[in-house]
Amino acid sequence: MNRTDVRTLQRFLKESGSYQGKIDGLRGPKTLAAMKTTLKAHADLLPAGADAWSDKRRAVACLQVACRLRKIEVGPIDGLWGPQTDHATEVLATIQETGKPPAPWRDQEPLDANPNGWYREAELKEALGSPTRKPPMVVVPCPWQLCLAWDLGTHPSGIGCHEMVADSLSRILTRVNDHYGPEQLREMGLHRYGGCYNKRRKRGGTSWSTHAWGIAIDWDPSHNRLKWGRDRARLAQPEYDTWWKIWEEEGWVSLGRTRNFDWMHVQAAKL
Ligand SMILES: [Zn+2]
Structure with a gap:
């Protein structure tokens, strides 16, 4: 006590x-x-x-x-x-x-939809090629203003991602914006964009990160640190339920929602 x-x-x-x-x-x-x-x-x-x-x-x-x-x-x-x-x-x-x-978070199982047929992580290398070569990239515009999380004065015009996920990402961003609106998204910290494509290995691991194929996005990293669980991560709070529902309906996977760490991270690949 x-x-x-x-x-x-x-x-x-x-x-x-x-x-x-x-x-x-x-x-x-x-x-x-x-x-x-x-x-x-x-x-x-x-x-x-x-x-x-x-x-x-x-x-x-x-x-x-x-x-x-x-x-x-x-x-x-x-x-x-x-x-x-x-x-x-x-x-x-x-x-x-x-x-x-x-909110009873234990009851809110992540959705397991996969309407776009995302690969499993283990299949990515074979399906999309080695990340040592840069993937085919597209910039998906974001309907609300983004700031780079590590340089808030810089506003990227959109999210540079693998062309395979572009249409899905575009639908998600539109739905999120329709639901919350730019003002609320800013209050929720979702203007702080933590990056997508990044040719690197997993932090704390040896295999390639899904970022290396441009199919993962990080959001508001300073309030959703790698090792934080739902007791600390901002993106675990109930006001983000719809946010996650929209991603999960397109088959994207939140590591926070499925594994309770790295809440900043969402990826178009199944675990
Ligand atoms: Zn990430």
Whole structure:
């Protein structure tokens, strides 16, 4: 239970009318008094002997009661901080902030469509040739303004990619732009273009990167770093659900959505 969790507790105590102090994440006397009042009011939810628990354990129990009242699955009210309490508290905090529980990311399986017949990664060398020779390239214009992620003052006119993926990419960019609009896309960081064609090996690997064939694109790399998972990567947030749906309906694969790393990266090749 850290300071953020104590803030969540204080917000609950405030909402239930027993606390008028600051939301400062500190378990001071006002917080303790409010906890006492609230636990007394919900004594029916506590096991026998809970009166003898330490203040810390009672604070955890109080959060567990808060979750129980919100119908968040929290398990037994035992005042012990395990993974279930930890997750339930996170859900409670999201409800306090947004009025809604967090989006159930586990349920959102990536689509496995492949309407364009993209190759598997392992087939690329044979199908498209060795990346030591530059692939046939086309520049696909982007309907919203792009900035190079590493040089925001530079605005590429479009995305230079393998001609094989150009039509699909063009459809995707149009649909994305129709859905979000240029302003929102900028707010979402999707003007920060991290590059497409790049004759290189995989970072942290030895085989060719799909970038070496010009069939992969990186978006907003500074907020979606290679080793970040969905807890940190911006592109894992619920507002990007439609973004990913549009790519996946064209058969593109997000490494973030399928493997939970490299959220910046989307490719026209199956794993
Ligand atoms: Zn990439």
